[in-house]
Amino acid sequence: MIDYNQFLATQAVELRPSGIRRFFDVASKMENVISLGVGEPDFVTPWAIRDMAIASIEDGFTSYTANPGLLELREEIANYMERKYHLSYQPENQIIVTIGASQALDTAFRSLLNPGEEVLIIEPAFVSYAALVTMAGGKPIPVSTWAENGFKVTAEQIEKAITARTKAILLCSPNNPTGAFLNKQDLSAIAEVVKKHNLIVVSDEIYAELTYDEDYDSIATLPGMYERTIVINGFSKAFAMTGWRLGYVCAPQPIIEVMLKIHQYTTMCAPHMLQHGAVEALRNGADQVEEMRKSYRRRRNYIVEALNQIGLNCHLPGGAFYVFPSIQNTGLTSEQFAEQLLMKERVAVVPGNAFGESGEGYIRCSYATSLQQLQEAIRRIEKFLQSLGASLKVCEHQVSL
Numbered sequence: 126m127i128d129y130n131q132f133l134a135t136q137a138v139e140l141r142p143s144g145i146r147r148f149f150d151v152a153s154k155m156e157n158v159i160s161l162g163v164g165e166p167d168f169v170t171p172w173a174i175r176d177m178a179i180a181s182i183e184d185g186f187t188s189y190t191a192n193p194g195l196l197e198l199r200e201e202i203a204n205y206m207e208r209k210y211h212l213s214y215q216p217e218n219q220i221i222v223t224i225g226a227s228q229a230l231d232t233a234f235r236s237l238l239n240p241g242e243e244v245l246i247i248e249p250a251f252v253s254y255a256a257l258v259t260m261a262g263g264k265p266i267p268v269s270t271w272a273e274n275g276f277k278v279t280a281e282q283i284e285k286a287i288t289a290r291t292k293a294i295l296l297c298s299p300n301n302p303t304g305a306f307l308n309k310q311d312l313s314a315i316a317e318v319v320k321k322h323n324l325i326v327v328s329d330e331i332y333a334e335l336t337y338d339e340d341y342d343s344i345a346t347l348p349g350m351y352e353r354t355i356v357i358n359g360f361s362k363a364f365a366m367t368g369w370r371l372g373y374v375c376a377p378q379p380i381i382e383v384m385l386k387i388h389q390y391t392t393m394c395a396p397h398m399l400q401h402g403a404v405e406a407l408r409n410g411a412d413q414v415e416e417m418r419k420s421y422r423r424r425r426n427y428i429v430e431a432l433n434q435i436g437l438n439c440h441l442p443g444g445a446f447y448v449f450p451s452i453q454n455t456g457l458t459s460e461q462f463a464e465q466l467l468m469k470e471r472v473a474v475v476p477g478n479a480f481g482e483s484g485e486g487y488i489r490c491s492y493a494t495s496l497q498q499l500q501e502a503i504r505r506i507e508k509f510l511q512s513l514g515a516s517l518k519v520c521e522h523q524v525s526l
Contacts, residue, residue: 136259143252143479152473159502161490162473164301164447166365171406171413174364178402186397192389193381194222194373195400201407202373210333210343212356214375221381221388222395222403226331226359226372227253232391233327233355233374234261236383242292244327247278248481249449251301251329255481264290269483272451275440276303280314287322294319296344297329299336302480302489303449304425304442309342316347326354331372334363334414336444337422352377362445363414364406369399421446424492428499432490435507446493449477453486455513463488469512470505 130138152158193199199216206212214220223229230253234244240262246254248267255265268286270276283294296315298307307315319326326344333341345354359372374384425442432439432450439450452462459476466472477487492499 140256140259149473152467155467155471158467158471158473159494159498159505160473161492161494161499161502162475164362164445164491165367165493166362166417166446167494168365168417170364170366170369170402171410173409174366174402174406177405178398181398181401186401188397190394190397190400192394193220193385194395195397195404198222198400198404198407199373201404202375205407206356206375210341210346212343212345212351212375215378218378219375219381221374221385222400223359223372223374223388224392224395225361225370226329226357227257228388228392229357229359229372229374230254230327230329231257231261232384232387233357233376233380234258234263235387236380237261237293237325237327238263239292241290243288243290245283245286245291245294246481247294247296247300249276249300249302249477249484249487250295250481251297252479254295254297258295263292266291267481267483269481270303270305271483272438272440272449272487275443276300276305276449277307277311278315279311280318283315284318284322287318287324291322291324293325293327295327295329297332299332299442299444301332301445302447302475302477302484303440304445304447306336306339306443308339309347312342312344313347316344316350319353320349324353326350328354328356330356330358331362332445333358335418335421335446337418337425338443341444355380360403360406363417364410365417366402366406369402371395371399371403421492424494424496424499427496428490428492428503431499431503432506435503436510437506446491448490448492449484449487450490451487455510457513459485459488466506466509470509472502472505472509 149162199220203214203216234257238261243264243266244258245268246265248269258265270278345351355376360366429439429441437450459478463474463476475489477484
C-alpha cells in the first residue's frame with residue numbers, strides 16, 4: 126500500500142476543504158431542497174452576451190488571444206473603470222483578463238509574497254482567501270469583525286494587526302459573506318494606515334455593482350492609493366456570468382508585468398470566444414445589471430425583515446447578495462444548525478465558521494434566488510426554529526421593499 130502523503134505537498138494536504146462546497150454537494154443529492162448556499166445569481170446571462178459568444182464561435186474565434194486578453198476587451202475594461210469608478214488604467218500594460226476573479230487573486234498573491242510574509246484578511250471572509258495566501262507561501266492573518274459594527278473593519282483594528290512581516294491587506298467590499306459595505310469615509314481611514322505602514326491593498330471588487338444604499342468607491346481612487354492598490358473584478362456576479370469564468374485585474378504597470386509572467390506560464394489566456402461576450406457585457410449590459418440589482422435589493426429587504434421577525438438577529442447588509450444572521454440564541458453551533466436545517470427542512474445554508482472563527486454563531490444565506498423560494502425557505506426555517514423549542518427573541522426590525 127502506497128503512502129501518498131510522502132509525495133504530496135504538506136501545505137496542500139493541510140488545506141481545509143471548502144465549507145461552501147461541502148453543503149452544496151450534500152444538498153445536490155437531496156430532493157426538494159431550497160439552496161441558499163452557493164453565491165450564484167439565479168439569473169441567466171443576458172441574451173445579447175450569449176449571442177455574442179455564440180457568434181464568435183461561429184466566426185471561428187477559437188484560437189489563443191494575447192496573454193493579457195483581447196486588446197478590445199482590455200480597452201472596454203479601461204473604459205468601464207473610468208466610467209464607473211473614475212480610475213484610469215492603460216489597456217496595453219495595466220490590465221490582464223483572467224480565468225475568473227479567483228485566478229486574479231491567486232496570481233496577485235504569487236506576485237507579491239515572499240515566504241512567511243503576512244496578508245491581513247478581514248473576517249468573516251470568503252473561503253479561498255486564506256488558502257490562496259498560504260499556497261503563495263504567505264501567512265494569512267485574520268482580523269475579526271463583529272455584528273455590533275455591521276461587520277465593518279476599522280482602521281484601528283487593521284493597524285493593531287500589522288507586524289514587521291505584513292505585506293498587504295485584502296479587502297472585499299461589499300463583503301462575502303456578511304454583505305458589509307465600506308464607504309468612502311471608512312476607506313479613507315484605512316488608506317491612511319496603509320500609507321503609514323507602506324503596504325499594498327488587494328481590493329476584491331467583484332460585488333462593486335451590487336450596492337443598495339450608498340455609491341461605491343474604490344480605495345484606489347483615494348489620494349496616494351492608486352499606486353498601492355491591485356483591483357480585482359470580474360463578470361460573474363454583476364452580469365450573471367459565473368460559469369464563464371472571466372475576471373480581470375487592474376494595477377500599476379510594475380505589478381502587472383510580474384503578474385503577467387505568472388499568468389503566461391499557468392494559464393496562457395482566457396477563452397477567446399468568451400472574451401467577445403464580455404465585450405458585449407461592458408458595452409451594453411448596464412440596463413440588465415440595474416434590473417438585477419433592483420431585484421436583489423427587494424429580496425435583501427424581504428429576507429432581512431423576515432429573519433428578524435422569526436427570531437434570528439440579522440443586520441442589514443449594504444451590498445452583495447448575502448445575509449449573515451446570528452443563530453446563537455438556538456444553542457447550536459453553526460455546523461449543527463446548518464446540518465439539522467438541511468436534514469429536517471431541506472434548506473441549505475452555509476455555516477458561518479466556514480468563513481473564519483469569527484463566523485461561528487452565524488450562517489450565510491444567499492438571496493440570489495426567487496422571492497417565492499425565499500418565502501418558502503423562511504417558512505421552513507421558522508418551522509425548524511419552532512421544533513428546537515428555543516426561546517427566540519423576535520426583533521423589532523422593519524425595512525421597506
